[in-house]
Amino acid sequence: MKMLFRVAALAAAVLVASAPALADIQVKDATGATIATCSTAVSSTQVPCHQVKNAAGTTINPATSDKQPALGTAGAPSADVITVQGAPGGQPQPVDTVIRSTATDRGASVTTAGTAQQLMAVNTARRGFNIQNQSSGACYISGTGTATQDYHSLLIAAGSFYESKDSHVGTGAISIICAVASASVYSREW
Missing domain, CATH: 2.60.120.770 (Jelly Rolls)
Structure with a gap:
């Protein structure tokens, strides 16, 4: 029984020793540039994962930083709002689904x-x-x-x-x- 316990303990020690170290997580933008590096249990020198940095390396709040779309006015064109309307000038087009016909x-x-x-x-x-x-x-x-x-x-x-x-x-x-x-x-x- 003692021998079996020693073999199990030795196997566990080998598994722990051979486990790979966790690497830092890098977040990249569409161009492939690293915009954030997150800490893991192995490294604590990087920023925490919940922080995001811009291209200049400054920590940003994605909800308030950089270009945020502006709210538009209903029926008015806006560079920040995509609308699908039926006619130039933003006039909505009525859709009539009633069949007007005599049976x-x-x-x-x-x-x-x-x-x-x-x-x-x-x-x-x-x-x-x-x-x-x-x-x-x-x-x-x-x-x-x-x-x-x-x-x-x-x-x-x-x-x-x-x-x-x-x-x-x-x-x-x-x-x-x-x-x-x-x-x-x-x-x-x-």
């Missing part, structure tokens, strides 16, 4: 179960549409061809509502197929 009724009764029919014709001025399946069975729509009751068409479950995204609205014909006969479908386009 057109495209509601229908899909008469035959399992047979596709056109719900909306091609409309290059279409800005959006919505559809509600008011029947007891599933309906499918397609804006790229004839609707089918599979993964090639968008499923609208019984009682569900679909509205096109504002960012992308297809302008082609919209076809619909339903699983039940006489399926009532609420639909509007604008």
